[in-house]
Amino acid sequence: MDIAKAAQTGDTTIELDGLKIFLEERANGMLMNTSIDFQEAQGFVLAGMQPSSCGSSCSTC
Numbered sequence: 001m002d003i004a005k006a007a008q009t010g011d012t013t014i015e016l017d018g019l020k021i022f023l024e025e026r027a028n029g030m031l032m033n034t035s036i037d038f039q040e041a042q043g044f045v046l047a048g049m050q051p052s053s054c055g056s057s058c059s060t061c
Helices: 025-031
Strands: 012-016 019-023 035-039 043-047
Touching: 019 025
Parallel strands: none
Antiparallel strands: 012 019, 035 043
């Protein structure tokens, strides 16, 4: 996960309540049906994330 000012070629842009999220094409499958929440103590928390093809997973970033 990184902060970007604009989408790059091939990215999907999602906008909700003024917040824009840019997803790389390879992330779309892993993040399908995933919810992202921000918690003060933990930062961004991802729930329902699909396992990656490399076998690793991330629940908080």
